[in-house]
Each structure stands twice: as structure tokens, then as C-alpha cells.
Amino acid sequence: MTFDDKTRAFMDKIAKKGSVLGLDAMCLLMQALGDPQEQLQVIHVAGTNGKGSTCAMLQSILCLQGYRVGLYTSPAVFCYEERFSIDGAYIDAATFNTYMHRMEDAWQEVERQHGVCATIFEVETALAYLYFYEAGCDYVIMEVGMGGATDASNVLNHSLCSVFAAIGRDHMQFLGPDLESIARIKAGIMKAGGQAVSTWQEPKAAKVLEDVAKAGKTGLTFCDESKVKIKQRKPLCYDYREFSDIEVPLEGSYQLQNSVLVLETIRTLRKLGVVISDAAVKEGMQKTVWHGRMECLCKEPLIYMDGAHNLPAAKRLWETLESDFTNKSITYIMGVLADKEYEEMLALLLPRAGHIYTVTPDNARALPAEKLQKTIENLSYAALACPSLEDALYQALQAGDDMILAFGSLSYLGDFKKIVKASVKE
Template sequence: MSSKRPFCSRNGRTLLIIRWELIDMNYEEAVAFLDAPKYNTIRPGLEPMIHLMDLLGNPQDSLRIIHIAGTNGKGSTAAYISQILQCAGYKTGLYTSPYIERFTERVRCDGREISPQSLARLTSRVYEAVQQMAARKQLLPTAFELITAVAFLYYAEEHADFVVLETGLGGRLDATNIIPCPVLSVITAIDMDHTNLLGDTLAAIAGEKAGIIKPDGHVVSYEQRPEAAQVIQRRCQEQQASLDMVNLSRICIKKQTLEGQDFSYGTDDTYHVSLLGTYQVYNAATAITAARCLQRLGYAVSAQAVSDGLAKTRWPGRLEIVGKNPLILIDGAHNPHGVRALRQSLEQLFPQQKCTFIMGVLADKNYSSMIEIMRPLMRRALTVTPASERALSGDTLAVLLRKDGVDAQSVSSIAEAVEYCRKEFREDVICAFGSLYYIGQVRAYCLKAGDHNGT
């Protein structure tokens, strides 16, 4: 056996990382490597990814991909499309980020997460390639590029019929954009986010998202605001790519309850989704448009597969009920567009009713606008500090909320926030939102306690 050296992960635990000659990482070592602070940076650009995938044999070139970019709705739309393809009989990979509870959630095939053993084995291959890059003094990959490489290896090994591939940040310079022309490029709702990296206008951000559109490709886009729509249309013209734009006016919502939503889109067919919130109907319409485009391209995606796929889709952390006594919902809304959609959905589900909120945000987000949007629905708020180096402290957030006239207090942990709500606000609707970096902890705590079943 080759020798091993100590490695200190972000949480301070000492783990063993194997030298690059050895290809037998275990799961803990693999996650520690993929999450190592030295790789945990945001650096748009494709050069390191190109070198890395060259060393790994470019498995992405053999994959049939549906590529998804956008500001909000990427994960939900990807989940819908993936489930539709599975119901159509295709073996389907699904690559998303970030994860809610488990690292392996990010890489799935036919609904099953990559096994810890496969993650460890494939990460060992990626680790070897990174060591070769280091020896050549090449720029090293980021953490997102590393896990994306693992995903490409996995889907090629699994012989997936389709891979539904979500970008990490932007599109044009995102690690996932190393792929050749995909079967479909799908662009979900575009809004202001990551302005320090993507630009400070809607048109600039749309330009980065539209960077996934390739020559002679086929594009499906959510109904965008005019500034973003014009950029997408121009990019399609430049690349001679076809464009199907979702028309939200053709949606007819027939029923909305806590059990799900019934709607039609452009035909007499009625679809059912279990995901809550009007925005999930809009995301479903984007998935339906994608399915109809695939049908025109000759892929066997029946109307029944579309209907069944939408009905079967589950997507944790997006206006999800995780407790019933009191009613506790969680939502990953973390920018003004997402928070605006969350507010609209809460107003429709609970008319004339204010809510108790659990709120935690990252310091680089537009939390002032998020507060302004949600304030009319706030009966009170408990603030927490997400487990991220980029987090805004719960104390600071509580001060900001109180300045805005909200009854707010900071609590030390997720458990304290949930238990306080259970004890003091049993008649309220409780909603946790603000960052995907902590709602997974809310979800895990509530489900572990049996709250999801109303116990």
C-alpha cells in the first residue's frame, strides 16, 4: 500500500487523503478532497476543466445532455424533466447543486443517488488527474469542477440515455459548459443574482446564461422579462439555434391545495404536480415545453410520460411541508425573485394570514430587498446563521428586521428555532427560507423528529 498523509477538512477533523498513486479512497476521504478549502473557490473559466477532462478521457463527449441554466427554478425544472424522461423509459442522470442533506444527492441516476463506493472510486481517478495537473503547474480545478468531473465519469460508466445537467453559476464560463452541443439547452427564470460575477444588469446576466446556447442547437426558455428575452433571442439567431419560449398566459391553474396543484398548459390536458407554489406550475410548463421539443426531435416522450413524470416529481426544500403540528414549510428562496415567488405562493395558500418565519441568509445576497418583499407577511421572525463562511450572522439579520418594524430575535441553532416555534406558535404557519445552506438542516431536524407525519 502506498503511504498516506494527514488532511484537515473544513470542520477540523483529521482525515486521511491518499497520495495520488493510490486509487482506493474511501467515502470520507473522497468528500474531504472534493470539499477541501484549497479548491473551494468561485473562478469562472473553462481552462482547468478542459485540462482535467482531457486527462480523464473526456467522458462528457459521449453523453446525451439536456443543459439547464437560469437564476431560479433550475433544480425543480431539472427534476421535472428527469422524471418525465424516466417515465418515458430512458435511463436518466440528474446533476444538481447544492445538496440539501447528503453530498451524494448531487449526482443521481434514475432517481438513485451515486453510491458512496462509486463516489470514492471515481473521485480517486479525479484526484490522480489533479495531481498530474499540479505536477505540470497548471491551474487547479475548483470544488465544483471536481464534482462535475466525477458526475461525467459516473454517467458515462452507467451508460445513461440522457443526463439532465444543471449549471453551477452563470453558464458561459461554467464548468458544465465544457460539453459539446446538447440535445436541448433550457433556460429558466433569469433575475439579479451573483452580480459581482455575472454583471449588474439583467441583460448582462442573461448573456452569461445564454452562453450555454451552441451552434445549431435547440433552446427552450422560460418566459423572461424583455431585457433578458432579447438577449436570448439574439444569441439563438447568432448560433442558428431554434427557440421555444414558454408562454405563461397559456397556463390555466385549476386547483391549488396543500396536496398539490392541477393545471393545463396550452391544451385540454390537465396535469398534476405535488410541488407547491405557483412558480412550480411555471417551472412545470417549462418542462412540458422541453418534452414537446424532444418529441419534435424524434425522441419517444409520450403525453402519458409527461403527465406521469410531472405527478411523480418530488424536489426537497422547495416550499416543502416538513411539519404539520404546527405547519412548517421550508423554501430555498435566496434572492429577490425567489422570495417574491415564495410570498405570492404563501398569499395564495394562506390568504389574509401572516406567518412566523425562520430566516437565515448569506452576506453576499440582496437580503435588504428580500426583507422588504416578505415584510408584509411577517408576524415575527427567528433568525439563524447558516453554516457557511459567507453567512450573515443571525444577530445582524435580527437587528435589520427590527429596524424594519419586524418582531425579530436571533436564536443559536436550527433546533432552538424549530422547538421554539413548536412550543410558542402552534397555531401559526411557520416558514423557513433565505438560503439552501441551512434549510436542509431544518428539514433533517423536523423529519428526524417525525414532524412530517404530524407527530
């Protein structure tokens, strides 16, 4: 994304303001913009892991049905503009700069009249709502940033449907120390009298969702794992309720859970009067593209990357390695953030490692590669800290294992993919 000078100066300015919990500033900012979010049909997606894949599948299906569909996701992995897409096409630089100039005008008005400052994430979220409204989107899929109740995307009086991917332990310093606390905050996107859909959850998280739904008289439907009839594991093909021969191109054992959530959401949308054919469901699922989640970058040599950046995601990655890569020796390239449960992730995943190379992600919260190396060695495994992604890839290619897997933080995967494409010729 090419930011013009005015946009860059504004974004740098508000980025330095930090973040403040609550929706007061966001509500005032949306009011200054005319509350476009209230004119949209929003499918609101929360959860700890699986949100992005779920959103991508929903967008693909609705687009195949002929609807104009906006999608807002975060964080960006490969390019900034991927966060704002309509029918799969990212926002262009000129359009983004124009909208950001309007955001600056509204931001200054709110600061002048009320003395409060919206954060960078709130401004980006407000931009998405305004952009999708003025672009005439039939439906908008909004991915919750981190929590739920006080997330900037939750500046809605109503939504078409609240959707919950798997809820697990992450961002505990913001969301609470246990699963129930985290689930309660995420449940805050439910709207009184509205509809909600959830994947199968851990019992404690499911109970919280049920309690919140009951209190707000929200219709809540859980996916039924017992209704899944798997026909083929790789590529995944299965039946679920009235849907038959659903083929999912996205790799990773966790995509079964995500795709079933999408199907159950489609069932709820149909009950709300949204026309979605079986053909659109099947073709939309087949054509879904979502980068960075168990993505194969190269087949010879075999190189994968996966956005397993927290303990719940690491558990899902382990399940995928056990089921889909049972007999392969694997070289790990790992880079993690310091505020994640990386020691628990290591304890789970290291037994599958052949060689291990650590890197420092390009992120202010990154754990230095040397510290990650030391942590691995304290667990009685050998590792080598690499000064760059290029060096890590070089070392991994020399290791001679059957497969290379890069994971640990989303923040370095975009650069890693570029390096692989530039360095490795199949």
C-alpha cells in the same frame, strides 16, 4: 456520504485552491478523462431560480418513459450524494470514492503537464460526466452551477437542448450588475445550430436570449403563458397546448412556470426524435419529488420550508403566500447569506410575518443571526436572534401562529428538516 481518507485529503486539498474563471482547466481535465461529455445526450439547464425543480420533473418523466437518466445538481441541500443521481438513486459512497480517486489521478496529470489546477466544483462536475457515461445513461440532465458561459458544466461542444428557467438578479458580483449582463452569461450555454427552450422571461432577459440565439443560429422556443388553462390551483392542475390535465404535486405558485417549461422542453425533445408518451409526461409529473422548495414538513402543526435565498425567489415565495396561505398568520424562521439582497427580501416579505426568529446558517458566507435581527428591527419589525435551529423551532412552536415557514438560505434547510422530524410528532 462517507469519504475515505484518500478522497477526503484530495477534496480538502483542491477546495483550498479557490476558483478561477474560465474553462481552461476544466477542458484539460476532461481531455485527461477521454472527454466522456461528448458521448452524452445532455439537457443543459440554466437560470436563476427553478432550475432544480425543472431538472427533477424532466428526470421523472424520462425515467417513466424507460430511459436511464443521470441528473447533476448543486448545491446539495440534504446530503452530498444527492448531487449525482441515476434514475433517482443517489451515488453510493464506494462508487463515489472510486471515481474521486480517478479524478485525483487526472487532476495530478493536468497539474504536472500544464501547471493548472481544476477547482473542486470542476472536479465534481467532471466526475458526474464520467460517472453518467460509464453507467450508460441514455440522457443526462446537467444543472448549471451559477452562470453559464464559463460554468464547469459548459465544457460541451454540443448539447441536446439548452433550457432556461427564470433569470433574475443574483450573484451580481460574479455575473454582472444588471439583468442583461446576467442573462448574457447564462445564454452562453446555447450551442450553435442547436435547440433552446426558455420559460417566459422579463423583457430585457428575453431580448438577450433572442439575440444570442440569432447570432448562433440556435432554435429558441419560449413558453407561451397565454396557452396555460388552469383548472385547479391546489393541487395544481392545468392544460397547456396539447397536454391536458397536468397535475403538479410540488407546492409553490412558481411551480406552474417551472412545469410549463418542462412541457415545452418535452415538445422540443419530441421534435428531435426523443420518444416520450403523454402517459409518461402525466405520470412523471405526478411522481416528481423535489425537496426544499415550499415543502411541507409537518401538517399539525403546519410547518413549511422553502429555498427562497435571493430576491427573485423571495418574490415567488411572496406570491405563494398571497395565493395559497392568504388568511394564515405565519411565523418566520430566517437565515440568510451576507452576499444576498436580504434587505430587499425583508422589505417584501416582512408584512406577512407574525413572529420572526433569525438563525445563522452553517455557511462561510452566512449573515449572523444578530445582524439579521437588527436589520429587521430597523425596518420596524420585532425579531429574536436564536443561538441554534433547535431553539428557533422551539420558539416558533410557542408563538402560536397558524404556520411556521423556514427560508432564506438553502444551506440550513437540511438540518432544519432533521430537527423538525426528530422534535415534532404529528
